[in-house]
Amino acid sequence: MKIDSARLQTLVKPLLRGILLKVHPDFFAHDPVAKRINQASVQRLQDLLAPVLRDNAVSAASRNAELFSTPLEFVCKNVGQKPQDQISFAFTKAHSGSSGIRWVIAQRTRDLVALCSKLDVSVSTETLSEIDDIIGRAAPAANGHSEGRVVADIELRAARAREARENYDRKRNAPDPNAILIEKLRHQRWWLGDQRGKSARLELDRGKVFFDSSVNPKDYVEIVQRIEGNLERLHYSHWNHLPLMVVKSWRGSLSGSKIKYPGFVIMPADVPVKAIRL
Structure with a gap:
């Protein structure tokens, strides 16, 4: 050949x-x-x-x-x-x-x-x-x-x-991309946007609220209303620039030993009974 x-x-x-x-x-x-x-x-x-x-x-x-x-x-x-x-x-x-x-x-x-x-x-x-x-x-x-x-x-x-x-x-x-993202978020300096003063009325940005698949869709409205009624208690002004992930329980926020939703504020569905977790 x-x-x-x-x-x-x-x-x-x-x-x-x-x-x-x-x-x-x-x-x-x-x-x-x-x-x-x-x-x-x-x-x-x-x-x-x-x-x-x-x-x-x-x-x-x-x-x-x-x-x-x-x-x-x-x-x-x-x-x-x-x-x-x-x-x-x-x-x-x-x-x-x-x-x-x-x-x-x-x-x-x-x-x-x-x-x-x-x-x-x-x-x-x-x-x-x-x-x-x-x-x-x-x-x-x-x-x-x-x-x-x-x-x-x-x-x-x-x-x-x-x-x-x-x-x-x-x-x-290779660096862990999740760890890099979390580290950047931790050190990032944020402007609080529409939260212009301490006396300003806090309003939940519903566009940044997400739900884990374990949460019943029928409960979405009730959960959002409960969060909106406790924004000051949840110190919303400190984290309103971040997206919020609502999970049924803390177990739903983990994937093995790692956080399932890096970069999100994670909150259980029965808020404010349980504390907020960053």
Whole structure:
């Protein structure tokens, strides 16, 4: 089966850009030795990837034995441990009888993925999976050599494990939105709107009154009237800017160990027999 070279190039080019952002010679203008090392390795890397990036064309340069004579050496801008680490990486040379175009493209793509891992270049699991699918269908076992496929599988599993850890850490460290809302409400400075003076007549804003599903709708009018008759006792002027949630009992205000309606003033239906709870 022919390799979908156009799609493969779309997936591979961002990986190459990620590598260049780590090792491009221009980043080492202050260090002539590192710049020279990276310049030579980047040129060899581009020659090695020519079959992948140039529509299945295996040029004489990309077959040159000198490309595989020594591993690629890179001085890295940052590999995670310390600035300007130096790493070594060798691409896989085609075995005798295994130099077909599909084998070359598949193996060098897998080597590129392995190089990304070594340089700590982030690659999503979706990209890895799609690359493996494209080159796996076209060259299932690299023409009899399974080493490249094994490397790709290892890299895919490692990337999935990293992504799972990142998702777990992100979820664990994510702030509780309910706690943030409650904290903001607690420290917010409010203007009391239509309550312009201590002597002003308090009026319940019925648009801010809500009822829990446990409360009988037939009792809504009676409850509202009872609240309106006790606004001063309930210190309504202190919380009239907040919405009110009427529950049948305090149990209805909880969901497990958390408040079911964060940001609401919660009041039992038999108010004012029981105290108000903020």
